[in-house]
Amino acid sequence: xxxxxxxxxxxxxxxxxxxxxxxxxxxxxxxxxxxxxxxxxxxxxxxxxxxxxxxxxxxxxxxxxxxxxxxxxxxxxxxxxxxxxxxxxxxxxxxxxxxxxxxxxxxxxxxxxxxxxxxxxxxxxxxxxxxxxxxxxxxxxxxxxxxxxxxxxxxxxxxxxxxxxxxxxxxxxxxxxxxxxxxxxxxxxxxxxxxxxxxxxxxxxxxxxxxxxxxxxxxxxxxxxxxxxxxxxxxxxxxxxxxxxxxxxxxxxxxxxxxxxxxxxxxxxxxxxxxxxxxxxxxx
Numbered sequence: 001x002x003x004x005x006x007x008x009x010x011x012x013x014x015x016x017x018x019x020x021x022x023x024x025x026x027x028x029x030x031x032x033x034x035x036x037x038x039x040x041x042x043x044x045x046x047x048x049x050x051x052x053x054x055x056x057x058x059x060x061x062x063x064x065x066x067x068x069x070x071x072x073x074x075x076x077x078x079x080x081x082x083x084x085x086x087x088x089x090x091x092x093x094x095x096x097x098x099x100x101x102x103x104x105x106x107x108x109x110x111x112x113x114x115x116x117x118x119x120x121x122x123x124x125x126x127x128x129x130x131x132x133x134x135x136x137x138x139x140x141x142x143x144x145x146x147x148x149x150x151x152x153x154x155x156x157x158x159x160x161x162x163x164x165x166x167x168x169x170x171x172x173x174x175x176x177x178x179x180x181x182x183x184x185x186x187x188x189x190x191x192x193x194x195x196x197x198x199x200x201x202x203x204x205x206x207x208x209x210x211x212x213x214x215x216x217x218x219x220x221x222x223x224x225x226x227x228x229x230x231x232x233x234x235x236x237x238x239x240x241x242x243x244x245x246x247x248x249x250x251x252x253x254x255x256x257x258x259x260x261x262x263x264x265x266x267x268x269x270x271x272x273x274x275x276x277x278x279x280x281x282x283x284x
Contacts, residue, residue, distance in 0.1 A: 017047075017048070017180075017210065017211030017212075018047040018048050018103075018180040018181060018211055018212060018213040019047055019087070019180065020047065020086050020087035020089075020103065020180055020181070021044060021045065021046050021047060021085075021086075021087065022044065022045040022068065022084075022085075022086055022104075022181055022213070022215070023044050023083075023084070023085045024041060024042055024043050024044070024064070024067075024068070024082070024084050025042050025082050025083045025084070025085070026040045026041070026042050026081065026082040026083075027040070027041060027042075027067060027079050027081060027082030027083070027084060027092075028040055028079070028080050028081040028082060029060075029063055029064075029067050029072065029077055029078070029079055029080070030077065030078060030080045031075065031076055031077045032076050033078075036237065037060050037063045037077070037237050038060050038063055038064060038067065038237045039236070039237040039238050040081070040082065040238070041060070041064065041234070041237070041238060041239050042082075042239070043232050043239065043242070045181065045213050045214075045215050046213070047180075047211070047213055048207070048211045048212070048213055049213055049214075049229045049230065050203075050204070050207050050213075050214040050216060050227055050228045050229050050230075051213075051214070051215050051216065051228060051229065051230050051231070051232070052216045052217075052218055052224040052225060052227075052228035052230075052231040052232070052245065053215070053216070053217045053218070053231075053232050053234055054218060054219070054221050054224060054225075054231055054232070054233045054234065054254075054258065055219070055233055055234035055235055056219065056235070057219070058236075059234040059235050059236065059237070060234055060236075060237040060238075061185075061217040061234055062109060062185055062186075062217060063077065063237075064217070064234075065106055065183045065185055065215070065217055066106075067079055067084065067092075068084055068091065068099075068104065068106075068183065068215075069096055069099055069100075069104060069105075069106040069183060070091070070094055070095055070096035070097075070098070070099045071096055071106065071108075073096075074096075079092045086099075086102055086103070086104060086181075089102060091104075097129075100129050100177055100179075101129065103178075103179050103180035103181060104179060104180070104181045104183065105174045105177050105179040105181070105182050105183070106174075106182075106183040106185065107170050107171055107174045107182065107183065107184045107185060107187065108170075108185055109185035109186045109189060109217075110186075110189065111163070111166040111167055111169075111170050112170070113158045113161075113166060113169065113170060113173075114158060115157070115158050115159035116157065116158075116159065117157070117158055118154065118155055118156060118157055118158065119150060119153045119154050119155070119156055119158055119161070119169055120154040120155065122158050122169060122173055123140060123143065123150075123154075123169065123172055123173050123176060124136055125173065126172070126173030126174060126175075126176035126177055127139060127140075127176040127177070129177040130176065130177050130178040135178075136176070139175075139176050139178075140176070142175075143172040143175060143176065146172070146175075146202055146205065146206060147168040147169075147171075147172050147202070149165065149168065150165075150168055150169060150172060153165060153169075163190050163191050163195070164191055164192070164195040164198075164199070167187055167191065167195075167199055168199070168202075171184070171187070171199075171202070171203070175206070179212065180212065180213060181212070181213040181214070181215060182206075182212055182213070182214050182215075183214075183215040183216075183217070184203065184214065184215070184216050184217065185217045186217060186218060186219065187199055187200075187203070187216070187218070188200070188218060188219075188220045188223055196220065196223050197223070200223050200224075200226065200227050201227075203216070203227060204227040207227075216228060221254060221258035222258075225245045225248055225249045225254075226245075228245040229244070229245055230242070230243070230244055230245060231243065231244075231245050231248045233248075233254070241253070241254075
């Protein structure tokens, strides 16, 4: 699939500009009352900021998003310690539907969709959480500005979309709920490098034009840090490193463990990087 072009930014005033800060304060998450997954993590997403959570499989990144979006309960998970606030509003006891109405939308890993419905029908469902879908006709044109290829696909059954097309559709569907904060879980999963670059470029464009805050969970550190303002690295349910994205890109540990480069800028094999013993200063 060819990467779609993006229309030039308009002078239109942003309509979804974020006004709230997301604050995650020392939360712990337990599954099935026994399995401790998050071990006291804290971070913030300021209004209009792109923040990336990096880390390997099993680090707790997706669980963090589910704790924020209220999806933990559907998986027998619960927050047993700490607090999550959205502006002045505590989130830990709200249901997922109330959190969406408050302005937070999660794009779940794996691009889940109503596969028997068309692209247009999937998108319309996303608009129903905002004013009962009354703004759909106006909002859908903005979605087609970001993802012009979706206009051509609007009558196609969603189950026949490619991975890149599906990712564009689920991001567009999330935007139709008029979020202030959009959380993306592994948007690069299973996509070719050219499509990964295009998806992240569009995410950055949406952030810039709409003033939308973004919390981005990724294993692709190069792509994530290329668009993020700030980043956090997670391992084993803890945050072990954080800093401005530009600083993390130059951090020797990030280069070695996530970009596969040594201090000389030479690329190392994934097998070597995977088993490399972490420096003591990582947790120092």
